[in-house]
Amino acid sequence: MSCKVVLAQGISVSYREELKNTIKARNICPKLVGFLANEDPAAAKYAEWTAKTCAETGVEFELRKCSRNDLEDKIVEANQDAGVHGIMVYYPVFGDRQDQYLQNVVDVSKDVEGLHHKYVYNMYHNIRFLDEAKTKKCIIPCTPLGLVKVMEYVGVYNGILPHGNRLHGRVVTIINRSEIVGRPLAALLANDGAKVYSVDINGIQEFHRGVGLQLKKHEVSETTLTVEDVLPLSDVVITGVPSPSYKVPSHLIRDGAVCINFSTFKNFDGDEIKKKASIYVPAVGKVTVAMLERNLVRLYDYQAQDRASSTA
Amino acid sequence: MSCKVVLAQGISVSYREELKNTIKARNICPKLVGFLANEDPAAAKYAEWTAKTCAETGVEFELRKCSRNDLEDKIVEANQDAGVHGIMVYYPVFGDRQDQYLQNVVDVSKDVEGLHHKYVYNMYHNIRFLDEAKTKKCIIPCTPLGLVKVMEYVGVYNGILPHGNRLHGRVVTIINRSEIVGRPLAALLANDGAKVYSVDINGIQEFHRGVGLQLKKHEVSETTLTVEDVLPLSDVVITGVPSPSYKVPSHLIRDGAVCINFSTFKNFDGDEIKKKASIYVPAVGKVTVAMLERNLVRLYDYQAQDRASSTA
Incomplete structure (x- = not known):
């Protein structure tokens, strides 16, 4: 039994230090x-x-x-x-x-969470900038962004591969398809090359990168697969079920999988999951807050930029 | 038993004739x-x-x-x-x-249904125009707009009162609080002076006109009332429950009430309701389509206006 438990506190440290220094220096x-x-x-x-x-x-x-x-x-x-x-x-x-x-x-211009339709639409369509001059990067919804950072930290993103392809070959199951986290996350990971099984109570959809001319945008297919089918295939299992009673069936998890929980409830049985997972991240809240602060500093600068150009 | 059954076909005729003539003439x-x-x-x-x-x-x-x-x-x-x-x-x-x-x-610029956030937001905030020069009227979500036209046609709006106050004194129950119809309708009717009980499975909210400085915008209060409490108080009962089995309990309807159904299912028991209601409108679809077409012609003109100003 050699599961490594990684805490959000540790993952968030470098982001928070950087922010603290930026705010102080400026x-x-x-x-x-x-x-x-x-x-x-x-x-x-x-x-x-x-x-x-x-x-x-x-x-x-x-x-x-x-x-x-x-x-x-x-x-x-x-x-x-x-x-x-x-x-x-x-x-x-x-x-x-x-x-x-x-x-x-x-x-x-003040939406630190990145939940406004404009940001969500731009994320789904791989539109990276708010302006034509490309001076303002889009805000990315902060929980999905935090989860990407967690996955980078624990090595699911492969730094040897080029940007935009660092999840090539990865199979990810996400148990949650909310408009706030699950669906945008599935699209982000598919855009980076993963095959994603997106699970909600109505069924499972598969998100993957588009083919041919559409290479830059994810595609979605309906499936008739069940959780019993997809969990044993998944390198990474990410859960966000807002219920104290829900537990991912540990016996279906593949040996050595990476398991990440973003629900405020414990969706994995801590003892059981440590027998199966290689890496277990029980919560991600601290990373989400770090992303929120990062978005805030970005928006602060955009607002200053807008004021400067309107008085120029 | 003297209930008058009013069909959407008849209500929509004048709107459709007007549209037809406009399109032909222009x-x-x-x-x-x-x-x-x-x-x-x-x-x-x-x-x-x-x-x-x-x-x-x-x-x-x-x-x-x-x-x-x-x-x-x-x-x-x-x-x-x-x-x-x-x-x-x-x-x-x-x-x-x-x-x-x-x-x-x-x-x-093409949203004939008026469901885009911009239109919905403007409607809730009583913002009537899209532009500062006030040349472009906002699109109003077409089912709520159609229901207002139905209520005007059947005399619930009192033409003796000034515009914006023509529902003063009316009590309306709306069984449906969807973002597409029920909630915007409640706001529209409250803005025109009605007291509105907005019913959904989670409870009943009361929409009424704001007081003091906020006179122009509706306010919402939580209530602990039930359908049994509010139906007997209501001059008008509007239903939109998307289920074939749901029926409004006829015995709770006040004698002489105006009953309007916008669900594709019959939410009123036709025989029973005719013993209670003064006016019964079993469906409104044709009026909704007329509003859709009206919005289309409006948007057509705005698009022409935009093209003209961008080439000017």
């Missing part, structure tokens, strides 16, 4: 506002934790609590406030499609 | 493309029907069928084709949040 003070409009203890904990991490890095974080019916007005207020550089919302708020509406209410 | 040929990417017989029927209505009015309608995984690329293609003036999609496609993503993939 003597800037980017401000992030987080909106908490639910009673979910997991969200409150995540908020507490964002505050702590931001304090360490030199980011000003302000948590604003309100009722869910006031949230839209509060977001619009923050959109219009030049003193606020980034906005995030602790979801779920309504827990239905209204949450997706709210994601688009956050101004695209 | 000698234009606006083109609408409909995408069918599901196997839902109700969607196929609606498509068939859109085709028939368009032929009558002088609109060129083309139905394009594809697999759901190809739909996004097909929409992007139509976005870029100057020969296509309007785009609509027969939902559900994926039946989950991916459908809401697709709604934002349709270019805002």
Whole structure:
């Protein structure tokens, strides 16, 4: 039994150090506002934790609590406030499609989470820049981005291969196909060369890189495969099931697989999975927050750029 | 028993005649493309029907069928084709949040259904024009718009009152709080002065006009009321439950209520409801299609306007 357990804390260190140094060296003070409009203890904990991490890095974080019916007005207020550089919302708020509406209410220039349609669309279409002059890189949704960083850290991305092909040959199962994490992640990994089985309660889709002229964009095929079929084939298993009772069936996991959990609940049975996996990452939250801060600094610079060009 | 049954066909006649005359008089040929990417017989029927209505009015309608995984690329293609003036999609496609993503993939300048975030946001915020010069009126989501027209036709809107206040004193229950119809409709009716009980499986919210400085925008309050509480209070009951087995409990309906169904299924028991309602509108599809065509002609003009100003 030689499973290596890798903690998000360690993965995030280099990103956070870099951010801290940048913020200090440039003597800037980017401000992030987080909106908490639910009673979910997991969200409150995540908020507490964002505050702590931001304090360490030199980011000003302000948590604003309100009722869910006031949230839209509060977001619009923050959109219009030049003193606020980034906005995030602790979801779920309504827990239905209204949450997706709210994601688009956050101004695209302040959306540190990268959940605005513009960013999501650009990510799916492999559009890397916001402007034609290519001075502004697109924001990538921060949990999928964090998961890519985790996979780089644990060696799933093969640095010997050229960029954009570093997952060639990898088979990945992702148990979650939400619009926030699972589906964008599947597309990102497919764009980098992986074969991805994307699992949700309605079935399994396969994401892979397009062929021929479409080489740059992922393709999706429907399958009739089951979890029993795809788990034994997968080098990497990534889970994000928002339920305390769900556990990935350990006996289906391939020996030596890399197992990563991004749910706030433990989707893997810790003892069992260590007998099968080569690498186990039980949580990724700290890496996600580091990406959030990275996005914030980027947006801070874009906003300064926009102000400079509008007064020029 | 003196219930008046009002059919959508009759309500839509004046709108369709007006459109037909406009299109003929101006000698234009606006083109609408409909995408069918599901196997839902109700969607196929609606498509068939859109085709028939368009032929009558002088609109060129083309139905394009594809697999759901190809739909996004097909929409992007139509976005870029100057020969296509309007785009609509027969939902559900994926039946989950991916459908809401697709709604934002349709270019805002071709979105005849008014489902793009920009239109929905503007509607909720009572923003009436797309441009600062106020030459382009916003597109309103077409099913809610159609339902407003139905309510005007059957006299729920009181023409004696000033515009924007013509539902003052009305109590409306809407059984459906989807992002496509129920929630925008609740906001529209509240903005016109109604008290609206918005019902979904998670509970009932009350939409009413804001007070004080916010007079122009609706407000939402949570309630602990049940259907048993709100139906007996309601002058108007509007239903859109996508299930063949759901029936509104007729005994709860107030004597003389106005009952309108926009589901493709019959949410009211026809015989029972006629004993209670003063007016019963069993379906609204034809009015919705008329609004779709109206939006198309509007977008056709905006596109011509944009081309003229970009070559000027």
